[in-house]
Amino acid sequence: MSTAPPEFTIGSLYIAGFAQARAPHVGLIIPTSGKTGCLVHIRIDRATSDKWAYQCRPQPIEGDMFLSSLLKIHDISAGPITLDQLRTAATAVPPPDNDEFGECEAWMAKVVEQLHATNLIACTDVTGLVDEFHAFATGNRAYARRDKFPNVAVSQFCV
Known part of the structure; x- marks a missing residue:
């Protein structure tokens, strides 16, 4: 197993990208250790409904064969974001009322806007952040392996 890079810090907030057929699945994760974290996503x-539903669950980080990308959008050194604060922001954004592919990225962007509006993160450009994440995650399919740590980078749009 490869080790976590220095950009990875427990307690920071990341956009998480999961390899899938068409485009990465997207959520937000706070690592609680080097091996696991708490993921919010839709x-x-x-x-029950064939529609998008919010979910908050433990997520393996190390050794997960689908988690390929972690883009840091808030470092714990700037002040912690608690799991309750993340869940509150995520539940403030309703899931889309459809079953169309790709809605998870737009939902995540709205949660980032909510986190910014409540002064939990500082994001200078949400559209730029989404584009940055999409370009980063699209190139990380090789990290979707049990023996590789997800590729980690720090966003240029969040301080």
Whole structure:
């Protein structure tokens, strides 16, 4: 297993990208250790509605074969964001009322806007951030392996 790079810090906030067929699945994660974190995201709920549903769950970081990208948008050194604060911001943004592919990225951007509006993060350009993440995550398919740590970078749009 490869080790975490220096850009990875426990307690910081990241946009997480998961490898899938068409485009990366997207969520937000706060690592609670080098091996796991708390992920907030939306997913299609086939069991009950066939529509997007909010989910908050533990997420493996090290050894996960789908998690390929972590883009840091808030470093813990600037002050912690608690899991409760992340969940509050995420639940303030309703999931889309459809089952169209790709809605997770737009939902994540709205959560980032919510985090910025409540002064939990400082983001200078959400559209630029989304474009930056998309370009970064698209090139990380080779990191979607159990023996590789996800590729980690720091956003130029969040301080």
